[in-house]
Amino acid sequence: MSEAILEVRNYSGAFRSATGDLTPILEDVSYRLKTGAMTAVVGETGSGKSLTALSVLGLQPATFVRTSGEILFKGRNLVTLEEREIRAVRGAQISMVFQDARAAMNPVFTVGSQLADVYRLHHGSSKREAMAKAIDALRRVYIPEPERRARQYPHEFSGGMAQRAMIALAALICQPQLLILDEPTTGLDVTIQAEIMELIVDLTKNSGLTTCLITHDLGVVAETCDEVVVMNSGRVLETASAEAIFTAPQNPYTRKLLAASQLVQSEAEAA
Amino acid sequence: MASRDQTEAADVFPTEAVQIFESSEQAQPVAPLSTAGKPARRKRAPLSWSMRIGLGILGFYLTVAILSLFWTPYDPFSPGVGSAYSPPSSEFLLGTDRIGADIFSRLLAGARYDLGICLISVFISLTVGSTLGVIAGYWGGAIDIVIMRVVEAFQAFPGLLFAMLMVQAVGPGIPNVIMVLSFVGIPDYLRLARADVRSKRDWQYAEAARMVGNRSWRVAFRHLLPNSLGPLLAFTSINAAFVALITASLGFLGLGLDPNTPEWGNMIARGQEGVMTGEWWMSFFPGLAILGMTGTFYLLGDAVSDLTDPRRRQ
Amino acid sequence: MTTVDYPILQARDLRKIFPVSGGRKLVAVDGVSFDLVPGKTLALVGESGSGKSTVARCLVRLVEPTSGKVWLDGMSIIELDPVALSKTYRRVQMVFQDPNASLNPRMTVREVVHEPLWLHLRMPKDQREARARRLMELVGLTYAHLDRYPHELSGGQRQRVGIARAIAVEPDIVILDEPTASLDVSVRGQILELLLDLQKKLNLAYLFISHDLQVVQHVAHRVAVMYLGGIVEVGPTAAVFGHPEHPYTRALLSAAPVAKWGAKRQRLRLAGEISSPIDPPDACRLVGRCPLEQPSCAKARPPLTEIGDEHSVACPVVTAGDRAVPSAA
DSSP: OOOEEEEEEEEEEEEEOTTSOEEEEEEEEEEEEETTOEEEEEOOTTSSHHHHHHHHTTOOOTTEEEEEEEEEETTEESTTOOHHHHHHHBTTTEEEEOSOHHHHSOTTSOHHHHHHHHHHHHHOOOHHHHHHHHHHHHHHTTOSSHHHHHTSOGGGSOHHHHHHHHHIIIIIISOOSEEEEESTTTTSOHHHHHHHHHHHHHHHHHHTOEEEEEESOHHHHHHHOSEEEEEETTEEEEEEEHHHHHHSOOSHHHHHHHHHHTTOOOHHHHO | OOOOOOOOHHHHSOOSOOOOOOOTTTSOSSOOSOOTTSSOOOOBOOOOHHHHHHHHHHHHHHHHHHHHHHOOSSOTTOSOSSOTTOOSOSSSTTOBOTTOOBHHHHHHHHHHHHHHHHHHHHHHHHHHHHHHHHHHHHHOHHHHHHHHHHHHHHHTSOHHHHHHHHHHHHOSSHHHHHHHHHHHHHHHHHHHHHHHHHHHTTSHHHHHHHHTTOOHHHIIIIIIHHHTHHHHHHHHHHHHHHHHHHHHHHHHTTOSSOTTOOOHHHHHHHTHHHHHHTOTHHHHHHHHHHHHHHHHHHHHTTHHHHHTOGGGBO | OOOSSOOSEEEEEEEEEEEETTTEEEEEEEEEEEEEOTTOEEEEEOOTTSOHHHHHHHHTTSSOOSEEEEEETTEEOSSOOHHHHHHHTTTEEEEOSOTTTSSOTTSOHHHHHHHHHHHHHOOOHHHHHHHHHHHHHHHTOOGGGGGOOGGGSOHHHHHHHHHHHHHTTOOSEEEEESTTTTSOHHHHHHHHHHHHHHHHHHTOEEEEEESOHHHHHHHOSEEEEEETTEEEEEEEHHHHHHSOOSHHHHHHHHHSOOSSTTOOOOOOOOOSOOOOOBSOOSSOTTTTTOTTOOGGGGTSOOOOEEEETTEEEOOHHHHTTOOOOOOOO
16 A cells, blocks of 8 residues: 555534634545545535645635644644744645636746746745746746746736646646645636646656645546545545546445536436 | 417416426535525624714714704804803803804704715715716716716816815805715716726626616616625715815815804814914814714724625625 | 528628727637527537637627627517617527626525516516516526525526526527536536426527537537637537547547546647637638648638538538548657
């Protein structure tokens, strides 16, 4: 059995309202991310999949309160870390790519300078060297004319290209061991989506990265992922290898989700 | 093709067995953890302290203004009810001014003028300004250009200066003062409404409103404007505070209102030499009244816009 | 084209051009023609920039087309004045993509559904209420939902309200602009079943706009694939999905992920990125990206040519018979 680089263990939490009431939102979430594998965390809106991922890096909203559980990264509990310590983890060890790439970048700086800045932050080098690394990263994610593109601003990038730049930033500049992607292709055209996913799979295999893909699109999961975690309403319903999930799903919700993804009447609905 | 007449819904809509589709939101295999989002209680979220204090004080001013119509210790308009320059006493609670009129009575009566003029002007500014703004924002084109140029011309003058000039031009009298003060406020409401309508004009519910049969003016006023009320109402408090100060300033300068009017600004003017010679009460209390009213408007701030948002009903 | 079914709406050569700074022109829709038949669904499929949403809006003049003709039941609607146009909305309705943005947040469901009944049909109040209740039944909501505000409903429920609003006046045609794009996967299937059911009950003609091929395959009788403002392939759903001809259709179909284990796809790739819709040259829009490209492709814009039973393609290379794509490395 391969090692699990990240383990979420009995993680539960709630939202605190303005009046102080706690509304439970995550209940006893547990799953493991196998080192070197690509794991999908699947669920619909409100399932808690994004919230759990944000909690890994301490990026959960301020109104979220952890009630119990822990998140272990290489054996180290992340939820008890100080801000200073978790900052050392972000980027260098665990990195994250979000849905809307252009919104994630600063509009007043060029894409190249943003990548170079982060490189210097993590590896400390000269400006010139950092920019060279930035351009190289853009090239490695198959952005054509990377030198010219590095001098452009985020709004000049198309959606797909901006997402590539974000992946370059998160995976190549930061060089983490775990890469979390939160709905990275939602909102992109299907042809672009296919290319982005190929890029992600490519990087995972070649860089020894462990990848966690958060998505609601089972088609993408079927094509790219090794392991699957199914979540609903703040709970984990099923975890298995991708093959098992697609060929022999155990949980009725998983089956319903699969059927809906294939637009077929499931046994549950026909009953 | 036969035209469809208006007949009973049951006749025209097919009457064979209707499949009721269960929405999956109600048939979840796993019980949802939270009740957030379920249509349930309709209680209002509690008001914050600043809102409560603001509303309380405003209510107090309003009460005073209305009551003063029925009773004041002395006639606010007549001089010589007491000897001039007498300090606050049991007989004249806040003292008398330089012509012997009772300051307390004038203060109470003054609420009618300051508050009344202020509220009416704000109301007129709000309605006229937002209407023009919606027209400019929704229809655009030539109408928009003309309206905006006129507005910019008006806004070229600082508020008080503009009010002063206009009052001189149109002559004294309360209706004139109200009209002038309304003009001062219109440009800002207009811009706010215009900006909001412009941004929402192409939203899907505006498109849907047209599909559903609304003519343009209905789309603009029945659908878009009510959803733009938030910033407009939030602005009323700032506008009210500003208008209150201009009202008092005009009164202080002796413009627009009859010199005997017990308006607070006017009262300050009448008592101003007393500040140096020791009769502090003549200007102090009206000044305090103005301060209180202006401050209250600021306190109310977001209260008004929040109260009209249906989403607040949690 | 055989006309067994009389088309209730005919669009011919629709064009929409937006002027852009510098005197340039953005061609959003470039000569699109199609028919809508009662009881049948035509799907407009394309990615962003294809112009499919603009076509929908041009049809009902929410956006004014630059040129082209639209006939509703034989009557031209392009030149109608606003009052007459408003009346045609009784027969052509629209369901919008985002149920959050398409419902007025200050109106209850009851008000939303009553409004078209009053404005279009002048129904008295009791009849409106009766119809509103019937609509709730038809779309799978309860009478209690009539009192709710949009923010108190889930996404799927809001979309049902949007559908109820659209069918309230018993239109002949419903234009559906990505009706399930904002919805969760498990709700999507039910909304589609609802739409199919309503189509049968009310003999509605649907224009179904979508980027989701799976959804389209499930609901459409005919499919038109759009790219950069033009239709590149159109035909019966089975034909277009079963043996797609146009390189773009094949690229699109091969890129769509399938939620099945072990489903291998042979991807047909298009090189580069989508070209600009501004001041396009008179050439095939796929020039520079197409694996089948010939020098003649850059000379003129290829017209739609029939290659099978009601199946047309806008590609001279394919029409000439050379379908072989250089195999992917």
